[in-house]
Amino acid sequence: MKRSSLFPYMIWMILFIVVPMFLVLYYAFTIPTETGATWSLENFGRFFEPIYLKVLGRSLRLAVISTVICLIMGYPAAMVMAGNAFTRKNVILLLFVVPMWMNFLLRTYAWLTLLERSGVINVLLANLNLPRLNILYTEAAVVLGMVYNFLPFMVLPIYSVLSKIDKGVVEAAGDLGANSYRVFTRVIFPLSVPGVVSGVTMVFMPALTTFVISRLLGGGQFTLIGNLIEQQFLVVGDWGFGSAISVVMIVLILLSMAVMSFFEGEEKDVALW
Amino acid sequence: MSEIIVELKSVSKFYDETAALDGIDLYIRKNEFVTLLGPSGCGKTTTLRLIGGFEQPSGGTILFEGKDITSIPPYKRRVNTVFQRYALFSHLDVFENIAFGLRIKKLSEKAIQNKVTKMLEQVNLEGFEKRDVNSLSGGQQQRVAIARALVNEPEVLLLDEPLAALDLKLRREMQHELKSMQKQLGITFVFVTHDQEEALSMSDTVVVMQDGKIQQIGTPVDIYNEPTNAFVADFIGESNIVDGIMRKDFLVDFSGSSFECVDSGLAQDEEVDVVIRPEDLVLIPAEKARLSGTVSSVNFLGVHYEMLVESDDGMSWLVHSTLMEPVGTRVGLGLEPLDIHIMKKVSSP
Numbered sequence: 001m002k003r004s005s006l007f008p009y010m011i012w013m014i015l016f017i018v019v020p021m022f023l024v025l026y027y028a029f030t031i032p033t034e035t036g037a038t039w040s041l042e043n044f045g046r047f048f049e050p051i052y053l054k055v056l057g058r059s060l061r062l063a064v065i066s067t068v069i070c071l072i073m074g075y076p077a078a079m080v081m082a083g084n085a086f087t088r089k090n091v092i093l094l095l096f097v098v099p100m101w102m103n104f105l106l107r108t109y110a111w112l113t114l115l116e117r118s119g120v121i122n123v124l125l126a127n128l129n130l131p132r133l134n135i136l137y138t139e140a141a142v143v144l145g146m147v148y149n150f151l152p153f154m155v156l157p158i159y160s161v162l163s164k165i166d167k168g169v170v171e172a173a174g175d176l177g178a179n180s181y182r183v184f185t186r187v188i189f190p191l192s193v194p195g196v197v198s199g200v201t202m203v204f205m206p207a208l209t210t211f212v213i214s215r216l217l218g219g220g221q222f223t224l225i226g227n228l229i230e231q232q233f234l235v236v237g238d239w240g241f242g243s244a245i246s247v248v249m250i251v252l253i254l255l256s257m258a259v260m261s262f263f264e265g266e267e268k269d270v271a272l273w
Numbered sequence: 274m275s276e277i278i279v280e281l282k283s284v285s286k287f288y289d290e291t292a293a294l295d296g297i298d299l300y301i302r303k304n305e306f307v308t309l310l311g312p313s314g315c316g317k318t319t320t321l322r323l324i325g326g327f328e329q330p331s332g333g334t335i336l337f338e339g340k341d342i343t344s345i346p347p348y349k350r351r352v353n354t355v356f357q358r359y360a361l362f363s364h365l366d367v368f369e370n371i372a373f374g375l376r377i378k379k380l381s382e383k384a385i386q387n388k389v390t391k392m393l394e395q396v397n398l399e400g401f402e403k404r405d406v407n408s409l410s411g412g413q414q415q416r417v418a419i420a421r422a423l424v425n426e427p428e429v430l431l432l433d434e435p436l437a438a439l440d441l442k443l444r445r446e447m448q449h450e451l452k453s454m455q456k457q458l459g460i461t462f463v464f465v466t467h468d469q470e471e472a473l474s475m476s477d478t479v480v481v482m483q484d485g486k487i488q489q490i491g492t493p494v495d496i497y498n499e500p501t502n503a504f505v506a507d508f509i510g511e512s513n514i515v516d517g518i519m520r521k522d523f524l525v526d527f528s529g530s531s532f533e534c535v536d537s538g539l540a541q542d543e544e545v546d547v548v549i550r551p552e553d554l555v556l557i558p559a560e561k562a563r564l565s566g567t568v569s570s571v572n573f574l575g576v577h578y579e580m581l582v583e584s585d586d587g588m589s590w591l592v593h594s595t596l597m598e599p600v601g602t603r604v605g606l607g608l609e610p611l612d613i614h615i616m617k618k619v620s621s622p
Contacts, residue, residue: 168360171327174347175354176374176425186373190364 027243043244052228052245059225062139062214063207066146067154070203071196073147074154078195079188081155082162093159096152108145108216115141115217137219145213146203153202161195162188197260205253225249275303277339278461279324279429284333286319286485293319295485296333301429301463301478306455308464310472311482312508317465318357320482321431324463325354338428352429353422357437359414361406361421367393368402370417374425392420395454412443423454429461436471448475469509473497481505502616503546510550513590517547517615525615528586530563532608536615546616551579551593553612562605566590568598582606 028044030037046052077096081089099107114120115136122132135141165188173183211226218224223231225245232242279301286294294316301307309317322328323335326347335343342350353374362370369376371392375385393399396416401409406417415435422430432451436444452475455462466472472479473493481488481496481504489501500506503514517527522537527547539545559565566584573579578597582590582604590606598604 166358166360168356168358169362171347172354172356172360172362172421173373174327175325175352176421177348177377178373179346179348182377186377187362187364191362193364 024243024246027239028247029244031240043240044248046241047244047248055223055228056225056248058222059208062143062146062222062224063204066143066150066207067200067204069143069147070151070154071200074151074199075158075196078155078158078162081159082165096155099148100152104149105212107149108213111141111145111148112136112216115144136217137221139218139222141217142214142222142224145217146207146210149213150203150207153206154199157198157202158192158195161192161198165191193263197263201257201260204256208253209249275305277301278303278337279463280336280339281320281323282334282336284320284323284330284335286316286323286328287331292485294323294330297482297485297487299480299487299490301461303461304459306452306462306464306475306477307480308466308472308476308478309480309482310466310469310508311488312467314484315482316485317467317480317482318433319485321354321433321463321465324429325352325431326350351427352431353425353427354431354433355415355418355422355435357433357435359418361414361417363407365406366402367398367404367406367409367417370406371420371424373421378425388424389420392424395423396420396450411438412447415439415447419451419454423458423460427460429463430455432462432464434465434467436466436468444471451475473509481508483508500548500614500616503548503618506546506548506614506616511591511593513549513551513554515547515549515588517545519543519545519615523610525613528564528584528588532563532613533610534613534615535610536613539615539617544618546618548614548616549590549608549612551591552577553608554582554590554592554594555607556592556594556596556598557605557607559603559605562607564590564608565603565605568600568602568604571597571600573597 029039029041031040031042077092081092112119115133116122117132117134117136119136125132135144169187169191170183173187174180178186209226211224211230214222214224214227220227229242229245229249232238232245236242277300281297281299283296283298284294285292285296297316297320299320309320311317319328323330326342326345326349330343333343334341337350337352362373365373368389371389372385375388380388389402393401396419398413398416398420401413401417406414409417415438419435435451436447439447448471451462451464464472464475473496476493478490479493479496480490483504489496489505491499496505496509500509503512506512507514515527517525519525519536519539519542520531521541522539523534525532525534525536525545525547564584566582566588568580569583569589570581571578577593577595580592580594580598582592584590584606592606
């Protein structure tokens with residue numbers, strides 16, 4: 001590509017990525033004074049107060065739980081879809097993708113009405129003379145919302161890697177004496193690691209930073225790191241502190257991506273990213 | 274003759290309604306180099322996959338040392354396979370690829386080290402232990418695939434067109450190496466190929482297949498010299514095949530003349546295929562020959578010339594000769610009774 005044709009993209013990236021990033025950094029490392037602003041690490045110092053560390057801890061915990069559940073649910077689904085015994089893979093693939101065409105907020109609101117005290121699920125349970133399910137506004141509901149929303153991001157990359165594994169390799173492992181359990185642990189799973197890494201990354205990141213799911217399904221009782229940032233900007237108006245938390249999150253995410261790419265090894269090209 | 278190790282009894286394989294294998298009977302002896310030869314779609318690979326256990330036959334039984342293994346999964350069979358596209362484990366290095374089967378068997382680390390090192394020597398890949406298999410050339414990958422199978426000391430090694438992806442020179446080298454490995458290790462090799470030259474040069478026994486049926490089983494020399502039908506004759510080497518009529522024992526009519534031959538026992542006036550190898554046709558002066566025509570093309574092939582001679586009845590004869598006659602020359606074609614191979618017509622569609 002010619003250098004000059006990159007120009008529009010460069011302008012776009014500078015305007016909407018580089019400049020905002022510097023603004024965030026600027027607000028994070030300064031505190032306002034009467035005359036303007038002064039360099040300070042005060043915003044970061046505040047973040048390490050126990051109350052905020054607790055929020056970070058809760059965010060990490062819920063994100064990890066959601067990611068693990070997505071992996072446990074998503075891997076077998078991807079395997080079934082990639083298996084050649086399964087002829088309707090397009091239908092299932094579509095079923096995974098269709099919810100993603102709907103607005104994220106609507107999808108999450110839908111769970112609100114499903115889980116309500118007099119919502120669809122509880123009416124159904126009552127009719128069957130079963131105890132009510134009271135998980136709305138609990139951590140369970142938040143995790144449910146995350147799993148529901150992010151599961152496709154786990155299934156698709158794993159499916160994409162699994163479906164590219166040469167059937168001959170699986171046969172070769174069997175030929176060399178591996179039963180189906182060993183074929184999975186020694187060949188299929190190791191070969192699918194790039195997909196797992198992609199999936200874990202694509203679920204963990206949004207789960208860590210979401211604020212909509214925790215607000216709607218957690219009823220505001222579970223402040224996650226995303227909610228904290230949102231509050232600082234929109235409610236409290238403390239842009240400096242909000243920016244500092246954002247910077248901490250960016251660093252955390254970069255660190256986790258570095259760890260991930262270590263596991264991913266040299267087969268990056270197979271995965272989605 | 275040594276004992277039979279693998280035996281297929283009226284084995285069939287159907288995919289949907291089409292028969293890939295149509296009731297074949299075949300036995301393979303210990304320490305034999307057997308080649309399944311045929312055009313693509315003849316059922317040779319299916320036969321190999323049935324022996325390996327990757328496919329289940331639709332009918333018939335497969336015996337291994339006299340025991341029925343028809344429904345035993347691949348990982349319990351004492352055979353190993355070299356796959357056509359190698360099927361190496363891309364997440365493991367060369368050493369671990371070869372060690373795969375040994376690790377499954379839970380051998381000690383020391384034993385694995387010993388065996389793999391020995392195997393690497395055998396296939397001339399010393400020093401490649403830590404190499405990524407994706408960085409190897411096709412020939413090297415081939416060697417790893419062979420080592421990975423042989424290190425398990427199988428009773429039978431199955432090879433599915435293992436040389437198909439290699440260039441001609443490498444192919445020749447590997448043919449010799451495989452053959453000498455087989456002799457040295459004393460393992461039964463079942464080799465699948467569509468290359469008749471490869472089959473003839475490597476095998477103890479050649480099994481010629483077509484349309485899911487075995488056409489002929491024999492030594493390379495028998496297959497070449499005594500093909501049982503026109504298909505085998507045509508597939509193994511080049512042949513002139515013409516329609517003929519058996520007048521009586523030892524006399525056949527074709528191309529408007531009668532020829533003495535060495536075949537007998539066919540019905541009088543039975544229609545037959547007459548097969549004559551191009552190297553058996555000798556150029557002689559036209560006036561001395563019962564079969565004559567005009568040279569229509571000449572190709573120099575190194576060792577010999579390949580000429581097409583159009584005979585007066587419109588038939589083209591392929592002639593291999595170290596002597597050359599220019600295009601347009603009228604020549605006679607001489608042939609001995611022994612060179613005329615009479616074959617019953619195959620009643621195929």
